[in-house]
Amino acid sequence: MSGTLELRVNQGGLPQAIANAVVVTVRQVLDAAGRYPEQPFERIVPVPAGGDRPAVLDVPDGTYALSARLSSGEALSKTVTVGEGQASPATFDLPASGHEWLSWQTLVGGVDSADARSRRRRSFTNKNLEQRPLRAPTMGYLSSVMPPPALAPGPTPAPAPASILQFALARGQMTFDAAGFELDPNWSIATQSDPDVHQWAVRPLAAPAPPSYQLMGLLETLDAKYVALLPSPWLYHETEEAPAQAGAIDIVFDQDAPSESALKVAVHEPRFTALLGYLGAGRLGEAAHALGDDIGGEITKLLQGKLENPFAAAGAAYVGLTAVRDRKLRERWAPWLTNLEMWFPWLPDGAILQARDRLDRAETLAHLDEAREGFKRAFQRGVPLYSAGLQHLLDGLRTFSEPTSSTFDPEAADMAHQVAEVASRVDPTQPFTVLALPRNG
Known part of the structure; x- marks a missing residue:
């Protein structure tokens, strides 16, 4: 026996409908008989805001605890009961913006x-x-x-x-x-x-x-x-x-x-x-779920579409390199990350992502050398679009900055010091890089 949940978010004043506005955790707490289920249903789904179409989720009969975690960190919750063949609406009313x-x-x-x-x-x-x-x-x-x-x-x-x-x-x-x-x-x-x-x-x-x-x-x-x-x-x-x-x-x-x-x-x-909201907040789990059930497939499509939108490709890749552990999928992404670096030299994020992937999957000293040189190229290209890119760049350069390590590179160590100076001027709580500099420079 099953019914459906119809999930949506209400944010007044939006200029257009948003397909993936907030990620909601759906967790079954009681079955149709009022008992805690042996295998409770649980799913994390992206939910739209505005428009007429809710996110429709087929669920077993029972009572569900719903939790919407906003990118601001605020959590909204509600409880909904679904009966056999019943469509149960659940709307999260977000705080008003004032304008x-x-x-x-x-x-x-x-x-x-x-x-x-x-x-x-x-x-x-x-x-x-x-x-x-x-x-x-x-x-x-x-x-x-x-x-x-x-x-x-x-x-x-x-x-x-x-x-x-x-x-x-x-x-x-x-x-x-x-x-x-x-x-x-x-x-x-x-x-x-x-x-x-x-x-x-x-x-x-x-x-x-x-x-x-x-x-x-x-x-x-x-x-x-x-x-x-x-x-x-x-x-x-x-x-x-x-x-x-x-x-x-x-x-x-x-x-x-x-x-x-x-x-x-x-x-x-x-x-x-x-995805962008959660990426800026450092909530990479929610950012991944914002892409839907087929996280790897959606990231793959965005990487394939890099010629039209390299910004989306880079944002999805940051989430993928952190949240996806499937080695075969990572290997499939590698050539696209290389192209993102080569085809968009004005976007430092491409070089950062390619070097990060090379470092993550390194199996030989030659692979480590490739990663180190990739981070150096990224450094020379300027400040990345995404604030997460600064942290990836800093972490990557610091990998080669330990004097007692066999991989120590004094140039990488100096670069890491400079990146840390820049990172200290950037707000890490938003997706895109904003440098805040005092009036005196």
Whole structure:
């Protein structure tokens, strides 16, 4: 005997339906007779937000404990009983954002809910603090990060930075109108704000085309400068038959948040929303389940689609290298990771992922040599798009940084030190890299 659970998430104000918004754990606690089952049903499923179609799950009759873990860390729970042949709805109402234009950021945990921000404002009053100084930001430029000259097709670009640290520090010390930071005419920026939160929505002006360089958002406040790496254009298809479209990128500055975590970036993509949110929160188990039942198959498809969207391929690969232990599947991914590095030299994540995979599956000293050289190449290519990439790069270089080890490499040790300096300036609680630099550089 069985019935169905119809699972959905309600987040008011979303501009479009999201296929995979939140991961929900479904656990049977009683059978149809009211006893604890000998073999309780349990499943972890991605659940949509908005739209009319719930996630439908066939389950044995009984009572179920449902738990939705948001990328912010908040957990929502409820209990539902399913009878024979019965369709039982279960809707998780998420905290309101306060503004429709903040709904996506609230869903992925980039911005607190309206209630949380209200409580935060009251805390200032209750503590009799002086009025907080305004840190009203300015966002005037979008800049292209060019690939290293030796790897760049076409005209020779500006000289590449000598190291990942110089890359970060140079962008902290430059003013926004300095040479090398040109306004990119291919993008539009729309702004909205309230007293606490400022948002810039970045969209391409031209017809969607696969990315060919790394885009940055540059933001300045009274006490800090920010360099946000942007995954745009992020191409996706609403359906398999639909043409590609570019998801909007939200850049949000929360005035009351600490400087190091005040700037957040989110991409509007209905299938990848939960994965990106969990990836930023370091919740890789949930990130993997956000891809559905066939985790390995979905990662494989995203890697195969790297020509159209290398950003999605890299994000899925970070989850796969951490969450998937199937050695044959990892071996199948290896050539695609190599191509991700070779075909997209402006995206350092490709080199990081290829080196990480080589290190994980190393069986000989030659394999270790290949991994070490891969991490060095990644270092020279600049700051990775994903904040997880910095940690993978740091861990990989540190593998070759122990003086007493036979694999010690002094150059790798120096690189690891520099990457650690950059990592200390990055908010690790969001998926994409945002460098927070003091005004004095």
